[in-house]
Amino acid sequence: MPRFDDIVADFKFLDDWDDRYKYLIDLGRALPPYPEEFRDEAHKVRGCASQVWFRAREEAENGRKTLAFDGDSDAHIVKGLIAVLFALYAGKTPEEILAVDARAALAPLDLEGHLTPQRSNGLVSMIKRINEIAAEKR
Amino acid sequence: MSLDVEALRAEFAILAREAYGKPLVYLDNAASAQKPRAVIETMTRAMETSYANVHRGLHLLSNEATGAFEEARAKVARFLNAASPDEIVFTSGGTDAMNLVAYALGAGEIGAGDEIILSLMEHHSNIVPWHLLRERKGAVLKWLDVSDDGEIDLAAYEALFTERTKLVAITHMSNVLGAPTPAKALTDIAHAHGAKILFDGCQAAVHGRVDVRAIGCDFYAITGHKLYGPTGIGALYGRKDVLEALPPFRGGGEMIDAVTTEAVTYNDPPHRFEAGTPPILEAIGLGAAVDWIEATGLDAIVAHENALRDHALEELRALNFVTLYGQAPDKAPIICFNVNGAHPHDVSTILDRSGVAIRAGHHCAQPLMKRLGATATARASFAAYNTHDEIGALIEALRKTHMMLG
Numbered sequence: 001m002p003r004f005d006d007i008v009a010d011f012k013f014l015d016d017w018d019d020r021y022k023y024l025i026d027l028g029r030a031l032p033p034y035p036e037e038f039r040d041e042a043h044k045v046r047g048c049a050s051q052v053w054f055r056a057r058e059e060a061e062n063g064r065k066t067l068a069f070d071g072d073s074d075a076h077i078v079k080g081l082i083a084v085l086f087a088l089y090a091g092k093t094p095e096e097i098l099a100v101d102a103r104a105a106l107a108p109l110d111l112e113g114h115l116t117p118q119r120s121n122g123l124v125s126m127i128k129r130i131n132e133i134a135a136e137k138r
Numbered sequence: 139m140s141l142d143v144e145a146l147r148a149e150f151a152i153l154a155r156e157a158y159g160k161p162l163v164y165l166d167n168a169a170s171a172q173k174p175r176a177v178i179e180t181m182t183r184a185m186e187t188s189y190a191n192v193h194r195g196l197h198l199l200s201n202e203a204t205g206a207f208e209e210a211r212a213k214v215a216r217f218l219n220a221a222s223p224d225e226i227v228f229t230s231g232g233t234d235a236m237n238l239v240a241y242a243l244g245a246g247e248i249g250a251g252d253e254i255i256l257s258l259m260e261h262h263s264n265i266v267p268w269h270l271l272r273e274r275k276g277a278v279l280k281w282l283d284v285s286d287d288g289e290i291d292l293a294a295y296e297a298l299f300t301e302r303t304k305l306v307a308i309t310h311m312s313n314v315l316g317a318p319t320p321a322k323a324l325t326d327i328a329h330a331h332g333a334k335i336l337f338d339g340c341q342a343a344v345h346g347r348v349d350v351r352a353i354g355c356d357f358y359a360i361t362g363h364k365l366y367g368p369t370g371i372g373a374l375y376g377r378k379d380v381l382e383a384l385p386p387f388r389g390g391g392e393m394i395d396a397v398t399t400e401a402v403t404y405n406d407p408p409h410r411f412e413a414g415t416p417p418i419l420e421a422i423g424l425g426a427a428v429d430w431i432e433a434t435g436l437d438a439i440v441a442h443e444n445a446l447r448d449h450a451l452e453e454l455r456a457l458n459f460v461t462l463y464g465q466a467p468d469k470a471p472i473i474c475f476n477v478n479g480a481h482p483h484d485v486s487t488i489l490d491r492s493g494v495a496i497r498a499g500h501h502c503a504q505p506l507m508k509r510l511g512a513t514a515t516a517r518a519s520f521a522a523y524n525t526h527d528e529i530g531a532l533i534e535a536l537r538k539t540h541m542m543l544g
Contacts, residue, residue: 017158017491018488018491018538018542021487021488021491021542022542025484025542025543049483049498049499049514050481050483050514051513073481074481074513075480075481075483075484076480076481076484076543077481077483077484077487077488078481078483078484
C-alpha cells in the first residue's frame with residue numbers, strides 16, 4: 001500500500017481532474033481483495049450511497065497494538081477513497097487513529113466537495129466508522 | 139407548433155452558467171426542473187407589489203394577495219381539468235399530498251385489515267405514508283408487480299382486489315422507468331370494486347396532458363418544482379364529493395369555521411386542508427409556471443421531449459457498454475441506465491466533472507430497484523430546454539467514463 005504522504009505528493013503532481021480520478025481508481029484497484037465472509041450487513045458502513053464494507057484486524061507490532069483494515073465498495077471512486085483513508089490510518093494504534101484530524105490531513109488532496117457531510121459518497125461516514133472501530137478497540 | 143429551444147433557453151438564466159469551466163448540461167430534471175424568468179419575476183413582483191397574508195386581512199394588499207393566490211388555484215385546476223378550483227388543495231409538494239390523503243383516510247375510512255394496493259414502481263413518497271398507515275392502523279399493503287419496462291398487467295391488477303380493498307395508490311408515471319400507467323383503466327377497475335384511487339402525478343403532469351375528469355380518479359398529486367415552478371408547493375386534486383367527506387389532516391388557522399374552548403367546526407374544502415398561512419408566494423409561482431407551460435405549449439414541449447428521448451435512446455443503445463432500464467414505447471424522457479462495470483456514482487461523478495448533471499442512486503424507489511435486480515442506476519432526464527447537442531455531450535462524457543473505469 002502506498003504511503004499517505006506519497007499519495008498527497010502524487011495528487012499535487014496531477015493537474016487534471018480526470019488524471020486524479022484515474023489515480024484514485026487505480027489506488028482502489030490495488031487494494032487487497034476483501035474477505036468475502038465479511039461482506040455482510042454487520043460490516044456495511046452506513047451513510048454511504050454506494051455499498052461500503054469495512055473490517056478491522058488487530059495487529060501486534062513491536063509491542064504496539066495497531067489496527068489494520070480491509071475494505072471494499074461497489075463504486076470505483078469510493079474504493080479509491082477507501083484506499084486513501086487506509087493509507088492515512090496505516091500502522092496506527094486506536095489512540096493514534098482517534099487523534100488524527102482527517103479533514104485537515106485530506107485537505108491537500110482537494111477532493112472537491114467529497115468531504116462535505118451531505119455528500120453521498122460517504123467519505124465522512126467512512127471516517128466516522130473508522131473512529132468508532134478505533135474507540136471500540138481502544 | 140414547434141419549440142424554439144434557443145429562445146426558450148434564454149428564459150432560464152441558470153442554463154447559461156458553467157460547471158467546472160464547461161457548459162452546464164442539466165439532465166436531472168426528473169429530480170427538479172429549472173425555473174423560467176416568468177416564475178421568478180412573478181414571485182418577486184408579488185413580494186414587491188402585492189404581498190400580505192391571505193384571506194384574513196380586509197385591506198388592499200391582503201385582498202390582492204388573496205386574489206393572486208386563489209387565481210393560482212384556478213390555474214392549477216384548469217391545468218388538470220378539475221371541475222372547480224375547490225377541488226385543488228395546495229400542499230408543500232407531492233409527498234405532502236400523499237401524506238395528507240393517508241392521514242385523512244386513516245382517521246376513519248381505512249382501518250385494521252383494510253387493504254391498499256400499491257405498485258412495485260412507486261416512489262418512496264407514495265410508499266412510506268402507507269407503511270405508516272399500516273403501522274398506525276393495521277392496514278394491509280398489497281403489491282402489484284410491473285414488467286421490466288414498467289407496464290401493468292390489468293388482469294393481475296384486478297386479481298389483487300378483495301372486499302377489503304379501500305384504496306389504490308399508484309404512480310401515473312414511474313420516476314425510474316418513465317413508463318406511464320393506464321390511469322383510466324386502473325381507475326375504472328378500482329371503482330368497480332368500490333375502492334378509491336390516488337395517482338402520484340409528480341412526473342406525469344410534467345410530460346403530458348393530465349385530465350383528472352377524463353381519468354375519473356379520486357385523488358391526483360402533483361409537485362411544483364418539477365413543473366418549472368418553485369419548491370415548497372404542490373397540489374392535491376380531490377374530487378369534490380371525496381374532499382367533502384374527508385376529515386382534516388392538520389389543525390390550525392384558515393382550516394376552521396369556528397373555534398370555541400369546547401369544540402371546533404371545520405371549513406369547507408379546499409381550505410379545510412390548508413392549516414396555517416399557506417406558501418402564498420410559492421402558490422403564485424406555481425400558477426406562473428402553469429401559465430408558462432401553457433404559453434409555451436405543452437404539446438410542443440412533449441413533442442420536443444419525445445424527440446430527445448428517441449435520440450438519446452438511439453445513441454445509448456449504440457454504446458455496447460451501457461445497460462438501459464425501461465424501454466416502453468410511450469415512456470417519458472426519463473432514462474435510467476448503467477455503465478457496465480461501473481457504479482452509477484462513479485458515472486455521475488465523472489459526468490459531473492464533464493459538466494453533465496445527472497442523478498445516480500436508487501431514485502427513492504428501492505422496491506423497484508430490487509425488482510429490476512439493480513442496487514442503483516444512473517438517470518438522465520430531459521426537459522423542454524434540453525437540446526440534441528446536449529445528448530452529444532452526455533454520450534461523449536459516457537465514453538470518457540467508460541474509458542476511465544472500463
